[in-house]
Amino acid sequence: MSKKPLIIDVHGHYTTAPAALGAWRDLQIAALKDPSQQPDPKSLKISDDELRESIETNQLKLMKERGSDLTVFSPRASFMAHHIGDFETSSTWAAICNELCYRVSELFPDNFIGAAMLPQSPGVDPKSCIAELERCVKDYGFVGLNLNPDPSGGHWTSPPLTDRHWYPIYEKMVEYDLPAMIHVSTSCNSCFHTTGAHYLNADTTAFMQCLQGDLFKDFPTLKFLIPHGGGAVPYHWGRFRGLAQEMKKPLLQDHLLNNIFFDTCVYHQPGIDLLTKVIPVDNILFASEMIGAVRGIDPETGHYYDDTKRYVAATPNLSEEQRYKVFEGNARRVFPRMDAALKQKGL
Numbered sequence: 001m002s003k004k005p006l007i008i009d010v011h012g013h014y015t016t017a018p019a020a021l022g023a024w025r026d027l028q029i030a031a032l033k034d035p036s037q038q039p040d041p042k043s044l045k046i047s048d049d050e051l052r053e054s055i056e057t058n059q060l061k062l063m064k065e066r067g068s069d070l071t072v073f074s075p076r077a078s079f080m081a082h083h084i085g086d087f088e089t090s091s092t093w094a095a096i097c098n099e100l101c102y103r104v105s106e107l108f109p110d111n112f113i114g115a116a117m118l119p120q121s122p123g124v125d126p127k128s129c130i131a132e133l134e135r136c137v138k139d140y141g142f143v144g145l146n147l148n149p150d151p152s153g154g155h156w157t158s159p160p161l162t163d164r165h166w167y168p169i170y171e172k173m174v175e176y177d178l179p180a181m182i183h184v185s186t187s188c189n190s191c192f193h194t195t196g197a198h199y200l201n202a203d204t205t206a207f208m209q210c211l212q213g214d215l216f217k218d219f220p221t222l223k224f225l226i227p228h229g230g231g232a233v234p235y236h237w238g239r240f241r242g243l244a245q246e247m248k249k250p251l252l253q254d255h256l257l258n259n260i261f262f263d264t265c266v267y268h269q270p271g272i273d274l275l276t277k278v279i280p281v282d283n284i285l286f287a288s289e290m291i292g293a294v295r296g297i298d299p300e301t302g303h304y305y306d307d308t309k310r311y312v313a314a315t316p317n318l319s320e321e322q323r324y325k326v327f328e329g330n331a332r333r334v335f336p337r338m339d340a341a342l343k344q345k346g347l
Helices: 019-030 048-056 059-066 087-107 126-138 164-176 194-212 237-246 269-278 308-314 320-334 336-344
Strands: 008-014 070-075 112-117 144-147 180-182 224-226 260-263
Touching: 008 087, 008 320, 019 087, 048 059, 048 087, 070 087, 070 144, 087 112, 087 126, 112 126, 126 164, 144 164, 180 194, 194 224, 194 237, 269 308, 308 320, 320 336
Parallel strands: 008 070, 070 112, 112 144, 144 180, 180 224, 224 260
Antiparallel strands: none
């Protein structure tokens, strides 16, 4: 095709927020033991200039260098830390983090569009998250959300994603046509390194939970984006096909692939080659999670590990038309509210 695709990165986190944010969070956590230290949200002062500097010297700089146009931007995943405190702790923290992402999207409207962090807390009804989600959609124009399947931080005390426990969130997702990235946060279980084990475990677990259940019979338009290339799923696609067969489930393309999608946060060429060979192209969305879990330069290539656009561009498994789908077309389809916002701008 002749039209150059818009490069849409569907997985970005505000990992470079000004230090004042982390300092405020430290006070909030300290106040759990000493309430006299409880900080007022209004005491957090971060100027627009500070936000600009944090973005222009980091994410935006790399986006321009790598040729990425638009990033779906949400609060830092490891900072969500839903296991800390109670619902009020998470509610206050989520509101602060979401507002900062909104301000970034207002300062750089051509480059960033928001996705919501939910104020989840272990053992608390997910209905409690709806007010913040609606605020993010109605007031901030956010186009997606991050849903943590394990608010306990590595102890997995919540029901599986197919359980009715989660239905209040799904009902709102369907109402507002929002996809959810299934993304855990910091592990407080010493057995699971946060980004090397817990994240990838959760990606794989989320897929398997959906395979075991029949969630999408109840919510045929629900959309889940499983990050980090789907964890172990593409590499073990034959195992999952076989398990589905033994469980008398439909073929995976009918059972799950109308509703589940995978991103390209896979940090080497062979990994992207496998992903694009195994998973149907209509289910793959470009993403990098830049300045995230793996920030260094690969000594074998001389390029940053998280420069995933290079891998997608180089894989022999995609035609030009298929690359367009990965870079732009699929993101527009999975994020309808983002597509509408782009069309409003004539894009």
